[in-house]
Amino acid sequence: MRRPFVQSSTHHCDPASLLNYSDFGGGEKMAENLKGCSVPCKLSLDQLQTRCRQEKVSCKLLGVSKNNINDYEVEYLCDYKRMKAVEFYLVKWKDYPESENTWEPRRNLKCVKLLRQFQEDLEAELRRRRKRAGGARLDPGVASSLVQRARQRQRLQRWEALLNATRNHKGRIFVRNDADLDGPPRDFTYINNYKTGDGIALTEVAVGCECQDCLGAPAGGCCAGASLHRFAYNERGQVRLRAGLPIYECNSRCRCAADCPNRVVQRGIQYDLCIFKTHDGRGWGVRTMEHIRKNCFVMEYVGEIITTEEAERRGHIYDRQGATYLFDLDYVEDVYTVDAAHYGNISHFVNHSCNPNLQVYNVFIDNLDERLPRIAFFSTRPIRAGEELTFDYKMQIDPVDAESTKMDSNFSLAGLTGSP
Structure with a gap:
């Protein structure tokens, strides 16, 4: 998913310099003193990629380039509205706080699975409340329930992954x-x-x-x-x-x-x-x-x-x-x-x-x-x-x-x- 942030000048790095920047504040002198040292990185690959995009730094080894530096991952969808026949979704971006949520037109969203899941959750919530679909905006209570459902699904997915990582049997x-x-x-x-x-x-x-x-x-x-x-x-x-x-x-x-x-x-x-x-x-x-x-x-x-x-x-x-x-x-x-x-x-x-x-x-x-x-x-x-x-x-x-x-x-x- 491409997030429409304002493009700024980009820099290039390798993972080693990114590690120094992330963990030690990017000080050149400190980096020089640490030559030959090896420490575990505190960030995952996804987090390093996100850090690159936040700082507008391209990195070939991490797969971040000028062409995709503004690509961001949708974590879940929070809300829906329709303006002049154009559909918009409120997007929660992965590894970003909710304060960075943005409204995106439907045509910008390539996350088909998340769109389908949002629609299923919306229909289920409207049935539960005995309401009909329609209107230019969602009721705030409905939108709040959809966010809670999305967060719950994430917790359950993490638990499911933990169970399967722990099991020693064939059955998933x-x-x-x-x-x-x-x-x-x-x-x-x-x-x-x-x-x-x-x-x-x-x-x-x-x-x-x-x-x-x-x-x-x-x-x-x-x-x-x-x-x-x-x-x-x-x-x-x-x-x-x-x-x-x-x-x-x-x-x-x-x-x-x-x-x-x-x-x-x-x-x-x-x-x-x-x-x-x-x-x-x-x-x-x-x-x-x-x-x-x-x-x-x-x-x-x-x-x-x-x-x-x-x-x-x-x-x-x-x-x-x-x-x-x-x-x-x-x-x-x-x-x-x-x-x-x-x-x-x-x-x-x-x-x-x-x-x-x-x-x-x-x-x-x-x-x-x-x-x-x-x-x-x-x-x-x-x-x-x-x-x-x-x-x-x-x-x-x-x-x-x-x-x-x-x-x-x-x-x-x-x-x-x-x-x-």
Whole structure:
């Protein structure tokens, strides 16, 4: 986008001199004394380009020349008006304060995506206010809401980028909020694996299988058989065990490769998922961006492992706040709890339903302590792209045998209600 500032005389520089100018005030004597020194630049490439344009300095290495020195990036659009059949937009320029906002005619704006987004936001805001489009100028309240929406979208985009930079799984994470003006949740850190609390240690398995083909010809029943349990998956990676029975996957000591059919949960989330704000007051939720087949692994429930005593203490605090993310690990005995309130992965945002499409399984991989299973969610039926993912916070397993009675998540979300 070309910003119509008054052209002034230009100068030429190289990045080294720009660095000296930016960090040390441009003093020639100081620059001479610093020859041979190397320090990290405090400005990003974009910021250096902006600094060049502000100072009317051209730099070949930064891609700033006489031809584009007045090119500036539109950060978002703030307002709209029409004068004598000409459309104008109030532009917030990237890396410039709002005091530098300028009205630009539509023909000057090449930011098609931002124009489309502004129009969508405007239509949504007018629907919310039950107003019709039209008029030469926007109502100040409408314009203010559009600016708030643009700022919120930036915050959510930064959070989305942080989540994807942190994740160690294939599936991407998207963030959407069309319901209100809330930004990212506060005091939440995305983690990929359990975070152990004080005095809690995850012991690493000492042995692994010797199988050449864990599914077709498992030696000694592979890892599941060695633990006196059935092999969990079919050739397509779908769980074939009844809910309540444990899953024993191959571990870091096993001879089999990473593509072994008995390595499913440990490969992490495979589907693109979206954290979105619900429109019915249930807060954030998660929906899948892809079709998910029945009995497929979707995600783990990850958080901080704490003792049940600590969970009891925190539970009283969470109850007063109106929400809790405590998941009891009571596969064999009620000793530990997973708290995903402040440390967790995308499962932190999954809502409750009495008719869920996710089922919980206890999984053991590198840690075989039955008091510390990994909690994995598998699909109970085919799930369409765009459908919300849910599980039953107070899930009960049908006690067909002694094994299946061991699992009771005892999970609750006080003060909130899910879909029926």
